[in-house]
Amino acid sequence: MNQDGLKKQAAEKAAEFVQDNMTIGLGTGSTVYYLVEAIAKRIQREHLKLTGVATSMRTHRQAESLGIHMVDLDSAGPIDLTIDGADEIDTNFQGIKGGGAAHLIEKIVAINSARNIWIVDSSKLVKTLGAFPLPIEVIPFGSARLVKSLAFEGLNPKFRLGEDGKRALTDSKNFIVDLHMEKISHPHLLASWLNKQVGIVEHGLFLDLVNTVVVGTENGTKVLDAHRG
Numbered sequence: 001m002n003q004d005g006l007k008k009q010a011a012e013k014a015a016e017f018v019q020d021n022m023t024i025g026l027g028t029g030s031t032v033y034y035l036v037e038a039i040a041k042r043i044q045r046e047h048l049k050l051t052g053v054a055t056s057m058r059t060h061r062q063a064e065s066l067g068i069h070m071v072d073l074d075s076a077g078p079i080d081l082t083i084d085g086a087d088e089i090d091t092n093f094q095g096i097k098g099g100g101a102a103h104l105i106e107k108i109v110a111i112n113s114a115r116n117i118w119i120v121d122s123s124k125l126v127k128t129l130g131a132f133p134l135p136i137e138v139i140p141f142g143s144a145r146l147v148k149s150l151a152f153e154g155l156n157p158k159f160r161l162g163e164d165g166k167r168a169l170t171d172s173k174n175f176i177v178d179l180h181m182e183k184i185s186h187p188h189l190l191a192s193w194l195n196k197q198v199g200i201v202e203h204g205l206f207l208d209l210v211n212t213v214v215v216g217t218e219n220g221t222k223v224l225d226a227h228r229g
């Protein structure tokens with residue numbers, strides 16, 4: 001099966017975790033695209049009453065077009081479950097997100113959720129994080145200086161460009177800078193350092209956040225429990 005097939009497999013399995021009357025956080029990306037379709041099908045088939053909170057304009061538009069009742073985070077009650085994709089997940093269930101430039105809103109929704117499930121194809125499981133460039137969302141003002149200082153620290157930063165060749169803008173109208181570090185040996189240390197840098201709105205290290213990972217593999221879907229509260 002190709003990578004898309006494995007993503008779809010994981011998404012469809014994760015849609016089974018959704019229960020009637022839940023408020024669900026909906027992530028962003030190509031795997032979540034299949035999830036939103038699968039949830040919309042369940043709503044039609046089983047007449048589920050669900051409320052969705054999206055992590056991007058893209059997901060909001062898709063979910064609404066398929067008839068999912070969507071509200072924004074501040075109008076929503078407690079979020080029972082958020083299901084999202086990921087770019088890399090290590091053996092300790094720590095992750096990198098933000099390949100789709102949505103990690104700021106994704107993290108806000110995730111930390112406000114009682115439970116977080118990630119859906120990935122098996123290529124996203126890694127021993128050590130960092131082969132996937134770590135995205136950081138930065139305020140445009142002074143961003144070139146910030147990038148220089150990140151380069152000085154050896155983090156190999158590169159502005160992410162859009163299809164038009166200009167710096168890509170997030171839903172919050174910030175830039176994305178990708179840190180090409182190859183290997184992140186101490187994710188917690190890096191996260192706390194990045195948290196202190198003025199101008200960085202949020203980084204894509206999602207640490208100690210996920211409860212369950214649903215993986216699409218050639219041998220079927222695997223549900224991995226991170227044993228977190």
Ligand code: 5RP
Pocket residue numbers: 027028029030031032084085086087096097098099100101102103106
């Ligand atoms: C968006 C994300 C996505 O969840 C991540 O990039 C995975 O995307 P895909 O499911 O398309 O592989 O973090 O900011």
